[in-house]
Amino acid sequence: MTGNTFLTVKLLKLYCYRQEENDGDEVYMRYNDQRLWPKKEKYCKMDKGEVTINAKIKNIKNNEVLSIELWDYDVISRDDKLGLFTMLVDEKGGPFRTDMLADNEHGAKYSLEWEVS
Secondary structure (H helix, E strand, C coil), X not given: CCCCCEEEEEEEEEEEEECCCXXXXXXXXXXXXXXXXXXXXXXXXXXXXXXXXXXXXXXEECCEEEEEEEEECCCCCCCEEEEEEEEEECCCEEEEEEECEECCCCCCEEEEEEEEC
């Protein structure tokens, strides 16, 4: 691919294998210090299982590394950063899957499915 090619990353699904809180997590994603997903609600309630995302990140350079943060929304205290998804965008195709690098000791385990066009 040429160096001037811009790509689009589409986030497809978020998988929860182990939530941080017993009654489920209230998750949202941030990219470049801005909320990426969900757009209309404050958070998405997650238990073990999966949820469809359908969010896009446009104008990504070839060989760029994306870092997407997963947060847990809290009403009373500060929101908890659950972890980080890091993806090298170096080819069109997919779907690909990236595991979250946990940012805390609470043991949440998530995976993100994505593709590149």
